[in-house]
Amino acid sequence: MTRAKLLWLVAVAVLSVVVAVTTVAGVGQRSQSVAQAEGPPTVAPGVDILAGIPVVPLRIRGYDYHRAAFGDSWTDDTDAPGGRNGCDTRNDILNRDLVDKTFVAIKRCPTAVATGTLYDPYTNATVAFVRGNQIGASVQIDHIVPLALAWDMGARAWPEDLRRRFANDPANLLAVAGGANQDKSDSEPAVWMPPNTAFWCQYAVQFAEVLRGYGLSVDGASADRLRAAASTCPVA
Template sequence: MSRKQTLWLTVAAVLSVIVAVQVTSAPQSPSRFIAQADIPTVAPGVDVLAGIPEIPARIRSYDYRRDAFGDAWTDDNTAPGGHNGCDTRNDILDRDLVDKTYVAISRCPTAVATGTLRDPYTSDTVPFMRGSQVGAAVQIDHIVPLALAWDLGARSWPEPMRVRFANDPANLLAVEGRANQDKGDKEPALWMPPNAAFGCQYAMQYLAVLRGYGLPVDAPSVPVLRQATGTCPRG
């Protein structure tokens, strides 16, 4: 994966173990800072789950609907180039892909036409070409899936907060399509990236999103997340 992508992923992960975010009806995005290290470090003795409430298990509901989180993508996000006429999907592709060419589409003057994804979930190199199958090979994953967030408490949020969550770059990654489909809406107890080398970053970012939005962690996922964050460098 690119250094830019790795640096960005580190942002909330590093800070989430230093500062406990107080969540209100306008939560703090976990993606507003610049980190200097490639991989999150955890200070000795720091509990990476501190401040995150724990529930016995996820209770899956059947009233989830995607449109509760607004239209698929908006231009109201904090990704590099946000509010530029390009929706969140196009901004994340631009952020995460390398070796890019661009094309103007609709209101987006800098949509990625071609590029390469160095997939963090599988460590595969995936070519991207815009077209009728644009979503097949490279997809945008919600690190904390929308349906999972719904079950953990997002159903009670006001709609603007759900729209913000769905478009928050801190919760989004361009990934290999098959890995994204395999993950679905699973919690960490049921799915972690096949690329174990990415486990530290994934777990730290997952926890940062939970903390930033005041969501709980399900008990079966706790040991999985602790094991993954246990691979992070200590510093």
Template sequence: MSRKRVLWLAIAVVLAVIVAYQTVSSANERSAWFVAQADIPTITPGVDVLAGVMEVPQRIRGHDYRRAAFGDTWTDDTTAPGGHNGCDTRNDILDRDLVDKAYVSIKRCPKAVATGTLHDPYTNATISFVRGNQTGASVQIDHIVPLAYAWDMGARNWTDEVRTRFANDPANLLAVDGPTNQDKGDQEPARWMPPNVAFHCQYAMQFIAVLRGYGLPVDAQSADALRRAAATCPAAA
């Protein structure tokens, strides 16, 4: 994963989780915590990375989950670099995460990625992106904390505005390999982690950052998985 891309991810975490904190804490009076660094996260030995995140025994899947509860589509109301630019969140994340890009103007988006290269963090594969009918098959935008998981862990009680913000929060979004994203589905860390073991540190720390930013709990099995993944992070000096 390129240093430039990690930098953009770190910036996104800072900006987006601050906004999430302001929105959610005003309603729930919860404190936020976020990861903000331009390289692989480091952890302080002896410090529980999930300290302050409530743990529940298990995830209970809600049959009332509706994707539409998080908004019908991507919005342009994003804190990603270049947000409020006429391009929706998907196009902004493609622009953030891809390299060697060429652009095309489409609909209201004056600078949509036409072609580019994704260095996929989930598989460590290099994927060529070409805009077209099969775009979604090769490169997809993943919610690190899945929407259905968030719903089961408390998002069902949020306002529509907060759910829409969550679905479009760059801190919770990554451009990734399409088939791998399909394989993940809405599974929690106890059931799915990226095939690329070298990315487990970043994945866990971003997952935790989003949980903290939105005051979401974690199921006990996933807490164990996140702690194991965070243990692969280098120790802070």
């Protein structure tokens, strides 16, 4: 299997557990399994991937955001495939997104990744993962729609259990290179997009799926950027 194909598989793996299937024709049909996935999502001509998502003029940054509002740590209560297995969400995502893995049992998790390789979709780099040292920090789990951004775009009004579910939803999580994750921080698409432009299609489609699934809004400049990124998708 080529490295390029592995990158597509990692990307489409995320789409297999989306929080909601969009009703827009030609976009976001329930995804194939990782084994079946062959390429990026397709978009039908004239389809707006942001249809039904409220667009607001600007992101109004709420300085009342605090990480604990989304739960203090990773959980093992997701109902997504592989959840409730003794492994917290971080370990599940490492297991989902890394390849060439070895495993170690820790606490209640029998399949924690000990070593592995990440084909980082954000940078197109190959990143080694080794649990328990600085190399482990080179692979981090990114919230595709950042928590602080979600807070500003509607999550402030959510009940605590919904925010905790959002923070642990595999549809909104991706293992990426640590440096890229730090560069992104809590930026909206108008401010930050993956350096790997070949990933823009998947990033835009998945970002829109999460917004739609959770009823979040998007700022106008980011809407323009996501639509432009979706224009790089293959035509259905």
